[in-house]
Amino acid sequence: MAGDRDRALALEFPPLTFDVERGRLRAFTSAIGEQDPTYLDVEAARAAGHPDVPVPPTLYFSMNLEQADPFWYLHALGTDLRFILHGEQSFTYHAQEYAGDRLMLQSRICDVFAKRGGALKFLVNDTEVRRGDELIAETRTVIVVRNPEARA
Amino acid sequence: MSATEIPQITVGTELPAVQVPKITRTTLALFAGASGDHDPMHIDIDAAKSVGLEDVFAHGMLSMAYLGQLLTDWVPQSAIRSWNVRFAAIPPLCESDLHGRGHGRRRRRRDARHQGLARRRHRHPRRRGRRRR
Numbered sequence: 054m055a056g057d058r059d060r061a062l063a064l065e066f067p068p069l070t071f072d073v074e075r076g077r078l079r080a081f082t083s084a085i086g087e088q089d090p091t092y093l094d095v096e097a098a099r100a101a102g103h104p105d106v107p108v109p110p111t112l113y114f115s116m117n118l119e120q121a122d123p124f125w126y127l128h129a130l131g132t133d134l135r136f137i138l139h140g141e142q143s144f145t146y147h148a149q150e151y152a153g154d155r156l157m158l159q160s161r162i163c164d165v166f167a168k169r170g171g172a173l174k175f176l177v178n179d180t181e182v183r184r185g186d187e188l189i190a191e192t193r194t195v196i197v198v199r200n201p202e203a204r205a
Numbered sequence: 206m207s208a209t210e211i212p213q214i215t216v217g218t219e220l221p222a223v224q225v226p227k228i229t230r231t232t233l234a235l236f237a238g239a240s241g242d243h244d245p246m247h248i249d250i251d252a253a254k255s256v257g258l259e260d261v262f263a264h265g266m267l268s269m270a271y272l273g274q275l276l277t278d279w280v281p282q283s284a285i286r287s288w289n290v291r292f293a294a295i296p297p298l299c300e301s302d303l304h305g306r307g308h309g310r311r312r313r314r315r316d317a318r319h320q321g322l323a324r325r326r327h328r329h330p331r332r333r334g335r336r337r338r
Contacts (some may be wrong), residue, residue, distance in 0.1 A: 077239075084239035086226050089277065110273040114266055118241030134244070135256045138295070139265035145287040145327040186257060193289075 057130065058165040062175060064126050069158040071116040078106050078152055079114065095152070105151040111189050113144060113182055116158055126178075127160065132198055140175060141195035148189050150182075157183045174198040211284055223275040228263050228298055236267050262297040 061130065075095060082092040090097035091107065100104045117123060124134055164177040177197055184189040212218070226232070233247045242264055245252035253261045269290050276285055 084232075084235040085267065087272070088273055089274075092277075106280060110272070110276065110282060110288075111266060111270045114269075115240045115242070123241070135246070135252065137244075137294055141289065141291045142266065142269055143289040146285060149283055172278065181255040 055161055057174075061126075061165045064129060064162055066126070069117065069120060069160075071119055071156045071158060073108055073150060073152050073156065074156045075106050075152040078108065078112070079175040081112055082109055087091075098151075101150060103149075105153050108150040108152075110144060110146075111142075113192050114142060114194065116156065116182065117160060117192070117194075125174075127196070127198075128179045130176075136164055136198045136199040136201070138199065139146075139194070140197035141193075143191075143193040145191040146189075148184075148187065149192075150184070150189055154184055158188065159183070172200055174200065209317065211260075211280055220275060220279050223271060223278060225271045226272075228267070228296070230261065230298065232267070233263055235263060236270075238265060240264065240266060259296075260298060263298065265292040265296065267288075268292075268296055 079093055080142060087093065087109065091101045091103065092098075092109055093106075095106050101201060124130070124137075127137065158180050160178055160180040162176055163179045165175065167174045175197055178194045178196065180192045180194070182192070217227075230248075236245050237248050244264075246258070247261050247264050252262055272290060275283075276288070308310075
């Protein structure tokens with residue numbers, strides 16, 4: 054377990070670029086059944102006082118998935134993706150983001166621990182989202198890895 | 206419609222309920238594409254069965270997106286400082302509509318008075334469990 058944790062904490066995540074595009078926002082908000090036109094249409098967004106279509110609260114999680122292999126770090130740690138679950142998710146917002154902006158995401162694994170005698174392993178992955186030098190948002194994702202062979 | 210004003214928030218404030226549509230395989234397919242989460246557990250029944258599950262299950266982030274709408278229907282998004290969701294159970298495909306409700310709690314009396322901050326505790330009823338802030 055100690056070796057796992059050290060390896061995980063030592064992983065270097067390459068910075069990720071995410072361009073916020075209206076079409077992508079609309080696809081996301083449509084898929085989640087959003088009815089508020091502010092999130093669907095730029096004219097409605099501007100009528101509501103926004104400069105463009107706003108990024109909805111949970112899209113920051115999806116930004117980290119915009120890469121060829123978003124779970125590369127789990128592969129690197131030898132994790133079987135069939136046994137992972139999303140355990141917990143946090144968002145902290147420092148500014149509102151809109152379509153047209155370019156964001157940079159920097160992630161790192163900040164903790165790894167086990168419970169139930171190793172039957173459950175938890176990876177805590179923190180991401181900072183910046184627009185230039187400005188910190189826009191922070192996310193914390195807790196991935197739970199089930200180990201069906203471990204005794205609970 | 207999204208809110209434009211910060212409501213009065215006190216201990217026990219109840220957030221407006223949100224009605225969400227049935228979660229079908231089509232819902233999961235569209236959300237997988239739109240969210241970028243292509244985990245086969247959500248869209249490939251063979252993959253789900255290979256680990257002993259009966260069927261695919263919904264993304265936790267889909268439920269969190271519904272809760273996000275509960276929040277933005279209640280207050281302007283700019284008023285949301287931070288929130289946290291713990292996923293308590295695997296969300297199944299649902300035949301019936303879901304009903305999400307939240308209960309607001311004042312975080313710090315002084316902060317709440319000046320900034321309208323509140324810790325939000327959400328209970329999202331499911332067949333097999335609940336997730337809350």
